[in-house]
Amino acid sequence: MKVQAVDRHFGSPDRKRMVHLSFRQMLELKVFGYAQIFTRTKQGWRHPVPFYVVECKDHGYFIDYAHGYRRYFTCPLCRDRQKREMVAVKKAVG
Numbered sequence: 001m002k003v004q005a006v007d008r009h010f011g012s013p014d015r016k017r018m019v020h021l022s023f024r025q026m027l028e029l030k031v032f033g034y035a036q037i038f039t040r041t042k043q044g045w046r047h048p049v050p051f052y053v054v055e056c057k058d059h060g061y062f063i064d065y066a067h068g069y070r071r072y073f074t075c076p077l078c079r080d081r082q083k084r085e086m087v088a089v090k091k092a093v094g
């Protein structure tokens with residue numbers, strides 16, 4: 001099975017990556033909202049870490065690793081929207 005996912009880690013910022021999922025991964029994605037797809041070392045990192053395809057309720061799928069102690073994921077498109085909202089709030093507040 002294939003899904004299109006936003007990939008800001010390895011792909012160009014505005015392109016979606018085609019991710020091939022096994023039946024098991026598709027099931028995990030549906031049940032948990034994320035599924036591990038590969039392990040990679042990002043530039044500047046010492047060790048490879050697992051990456052996941054994650055479902056955003058607003059934007060569909062994106063690729064991310066688990067952040068921080070609480071191991072959360074951040075949708076890049078939600079993050080963009082939050083940044084825009086912050087700018088708008090700052091302008092309004094002055």
Ligand SMILES: [Zn+2]
Nearest residue numbers: 056059075078
């Ligand atoms: Zn989102």
